[in-house]
Amino acid sequence: MNYRRILIAVDALGHSAEAFVRGYELAQTFGAEYELIHAIDPPATLWPLLRPSDMVPIREAAERSANDMVLANLKAAKHRAGIEVDLEPQLSIVLGRPELAILDHIRATSPDLLVLGPHARESLLDFGHTARGILGHAEVPIWIQSGPVQPIRRILVPTDLSEHSREALEHARDLAAKLGAEVELVHTYSAPVFAYGGSLDAFSGPTYTVEGDRKVTQEAFDRWASEFNWDDVPHQIRCLDGNPVQSILEEAEKCDLIVLGTHGRTGFSRFVLGSVAYGIIAKSTKPVVAIPSPERVWQVESKADPSSQKAPTHTCA
Numbered sequence: 001m002n003y004r005r006i007l008i009a010v011d012a013l014g015h016s017a018e019a020f021v022r023g024y025e026l027a028q029t030f031g032a033e034y035e036l037i038h039a040i041d042p043p044a045t046l047w048p049l050l051r052p053s054d055m056v057p058i059r060e061a062a063e064r065s066a067n068d069m070v071l072a073n074l075k076a077a078k079h080r081a082g083i084e085v086d087l088e089p090q091l092s093i094v095l096g097r098p099e100l101a102i103l104d105h106i107r108a109t110s111p112d113l114l115v116l117g118p119h120a121r122e123s124l125l126d127f128g129h130t131a132r133g134i135l136g137h138a139e140v141p142i143w144i145q146s147g148p149v150q151p152i153r154r155i156l157v158p159t160d161l162s163e164h165s166r167e168a169l170e171h172a173r174d175l176a177a178k179l180g181a182e183v184e185l186v187h188t189y190s191a192p193v194f195a196y197g198g199s200l201d202a203f204s205g206p207t208y209t210v211e212g213d214r215k216v217t218q219e220a221f222d223r224w225a226s227e228f229n230w231d232d233v234p235h236q237i238r239c240l241d242g243n244p245v246q247s248i249l250e251e252a253e254k255c256d257l258i259v260l261g262t263h264g265r266t267g268f269s270r271f272v273l274g275s276v277a278y279g280i281i282a283k284s285t286k287p288v289v290a291i292p293s294p295e296r297v298w299q300v301e302s303k304a305d306p307s308s309q310k311a312p313t314h315t316c317a
Helices: 017-030 052-081 098-109 129-137 163-179 208-226 244-252 269-273 275-283
Strands: 005-009 033-040 091-095 113-116 142-144 154-158 182-189 235-241 257-262 288-292
Touching: 005 017, 005 098, 017 033, 017 052, 017 113, 017 142, 017 163, 033 052, 033 098, 052 091, 091 098, 098 129, 113 129, 129 142, 154 163, 154 244, 163 182, 163 257, 163 288, 182 208, 182 244, 208 235, 235 244, 244 275, 257 275, 275 288
Parallel strands: 005 033, 005 113, 033 091, 113 142, 154 182, 154 257, 182 235, 257 288
Antiparallel strands: 142 288
C-alpha cells in the first residue's frame, strides 16, 4: 500500500480543518500529491424566463464565493498547524450534489485515499448524508478525521477472519510501518444463543458449550493471525467478548486510529457498510480508515427477508 495521490474534501464552514491538516501531513509522509475538493449544489432560480446562458455568471459567482470561503478557513487551519503552502492551486470547486460530485471526481482522478472531516450527527441518521453516500459507494479507502490531529502510535484493526479483513490488516500494517506505529488486531466473540437457550443472565447451567465454541474461535483467530505477513511491524492480538461495536469502541480508546473493512448491500447505510462497521464509524471519536470491499452487492435488501438482518455468531467489522 502506498498513497501516491490524496483527495481531501473540505467545506466552507471550517468543519474539515483537521481533515485538511491530516491529509496534508499524510501527503508529506508518503511523498504524495494532494488535491482539495469542495462541492456545492448549483444555484437554482425560480425565474421561468431565465435562459441557460444567464445562469453562467450566477454559477461563476457562486464558485468564487465558495472558493474564497474555503480558502479563508484553510488559511486559519494551516496557520494553527504551522503549514506554509499556497493552497489555491490545489483547490477544486465542483458543482453538483456533494456526495455525487465527489464520487464522480474520485472516478475521474483515481486517488489512493479520500480524507473526510467529521460526519455531522443528525436526529434520524447516525451521520451526515454526504459522508453516508460517499462511504457507501466509494471504491477507495476513506480516512475520516473525527477529531484533532494526533500522532498515530497504535492502530486498531477489527477482523472477522475473512479475506477482505486481511486486506484491511495489510493496509494497517503498511500504515504502521510508515508512521512508526504498532498494530492491535482484535476479533470479537459473541456467545451463540443456542448455547443458552435464552437470556444469558437467566442461564445457570453448564457452560461447556460456550467454552468449547470460544476455544475454537480463539484457535482460528490465532491461526489466522500467525499466517499473516507482519513484515516486522510490532503487533498484538486480542479476542474480545460481548457486543462487537461496544467492545471495539472501548478498545479503541487505547488506540489512535481504527482501520476496518466495509461490506454489504445498498439501502440503509448499515447494510452498505456492514452493521458493525456502520456502528463503529457512526460512534467513534477516533479517526477511522474504511477499506471498501471489492465484492459489494449493489441491490436493495428485501424487507420481507428477516434473515438478511441476522448478526453472525462471529461478528465482523
